[in-house]
Amino acid sequence: MQPVQKPQGDLVRTTLGVLAIGALIITSLWILRPFLAATIWATMIVVATWPLLLWFQARLWGRRVLAVAVMTLLLLLLFVAPLMLATATIVQHSAAIVGAAKSLINFRLPAPPDWLGGLPFVGEMAVSAWDQLASARPQDLIAQITPYADDIAKWSVAQAGSLGVLFVQFLLIVALAALMYASGETAARAVRQFGERLAGKYGVIAVTLGGQAIRGVALGVGVTAVIQSGIGGIGLALAGVPLAGPLTALMLMLCIAQLGPGLVLVPAIAWVYWTGDTLWGTVLLALGTVAMTIDNFVRPVLIRRGADLPLLLIFAGVIGGLLAFGLVGIFVGPVVLAVAYTLVGAWIADAGALAAGDAER
Numbered sequence: 001m002q003p004v005q006k007p008q009g010d011l012v013r014t015t016l017g018v019l020a021i022g023a024l025i026i027t028s029l030w031i032l033r034p035f036l037a038a039t040i041w042a043t044m045i046v047v048a049t050w051p052l053l054l055w056f057q058a059r060l061w062g063r064r065v066l067a068v069a070v071m072t073l074l075l076l077l078l079f080v081a082p083l084m085l086a087t088a089t090i091v092q093h094s095a096a097i098v099g100a101a102k103s104l105i106n107f108r109l110p111a112p113p114d115w116l117g118g119l120p121f122v123g124e125m126a127v128s129a130w131d132q133l134a135s136a137r138p139q140d141l142i143a144q145i146t147p148y149a150d151d152i153a154k155w156s157v158a159q160a161g162s163l164g165v166l167f168v169q170f171l172l173i174v175a176l177a178a179l180m181y182a183s184g185e186t187a188a189r190a191v192r193q194f195g196e197r198l199a200g201k202y203g204v205i206a207v208t209l210g211g212q213a214i215r216g217v218a219l220g221v222g223v224t225a226v227i228q229s230g231i232g233g234i235g236l237a238l239a240g241v242p243l244a245g246p247l248t249a250l251m252l253m254l255c256i257a258q259l260g261p262g263l264v265l266v267p268a269i270a271w272v273y274w275t276g277d278t279l280w281g282t283v284l285l286a287l288g289t290v291a292m293t294i295d296n297f298v299r300p301v302l303i304r305r306g307a308d309l310p311l312l313l314i315f316a317g318v319i320g321g322l323l324a325f326g327l328v329g330i331f332v333g334p335v336v337l338a339v340a341y342t343l344v345g346a347w348i349a350d351a352g353a354l355a356a357g358d359a360e361r
Contacts, residue, residue, distance in 0.1 A: 039176055068181045112130040229251040258330070262292050
């Protein structure tokens with residue numbers, strides 16, 4: 001009996017249907033493109049802090065509205081308050097900044113230190129460059145800087161605009177997170193159903209592991225960043241470093257971006273020693289060493305507590321995601337690798353089980 005062949009029109013209709021669905025998905029993503037980054041951030045924040053929301057809800061008479069209000073207020077304090085504090089600090093110290101800039105005109109470099117010329121390979125060039133700067137007149141320096149003044153002004157205007165965009169993005173993230181907090185169970189159920197529709201039970205497992213990866217990275221990266229910046233901030237305050245608060249906030253952002261607190265602490269330690277305060281410089285050096293190395297011990301433990309996944313997989317996802325997608329890639333990278341790891345493992349396990357069944361026959 002000859003097999004029944006489908007009409008050629010069915011293949012054309014199926015192909016056109018797939019193309020239409022693909023075009024619809026691409027168009028929808030293109031329309032929502034301005035909101036994608038904020039949506040991804042809000043999703044990561046909600047998934048990572050969902051247990052905290054339930055904790056607040058249990059202690060606020062079971063009222064979800066009150067728990068959402070508390071979480072929204074915390075997010076506003078976390079995202080918007082530091083930006084406003086940084087802006088207010090710049091405005092508050094604007095006179096000092098202008099005065100420091102004016103004082104640079106009368107600044108004269110001292111003679112180069114003796115050890116500078118003794119450096120191998122670069123000693124003579126360093127001494128020559130130092131002497132040129134020390135002998136230059138303020139008018140000569142201004143003449144050299146003037147051609148770049150226009151570029152500096154354009155860069156300053158662009159950064160001011162970026163701060164405004166960043167402020168709007170933060171507000172959008174908080175608003176989307178509040179909506180997700182209010183209907184989180186419905187969204188989670190829909191995501192599980194979508195995963196089950198795509199890959200059956202393994203799709204549900206992949207969705208669950210994705211959530212665990214987000215919580216593990218948030219716990220490992222976030223808590224470690226808070227600990228590092230807290231220790232570094234205490235050291236800055238004890239050593240009397242100016243603007244210790246904004247520098248601590250900067251350390252927190254650098255630690256979250258996996259750059260570490262050393263970019264702030266090392267110059268601060270050098271500055272304290274330069275002022276001649278060796279005692280507090282040594283204290284800051286000790287606390288800074290702890291802050292710069294403690295992540296090697298704390299982060300792996302916290303990540304393993306939050307996600308039952310290979311630690312190397314999580315680290316590769318964090319670093320690779322950061323390089324590929326920017327700051328949000330810290331969370332996107334581990335989730336993508338966790339889902340891929342789960343699906344590939346399930347596919348290999350199914351192939352092994354099928355081969356074992358055939359061997360028994």
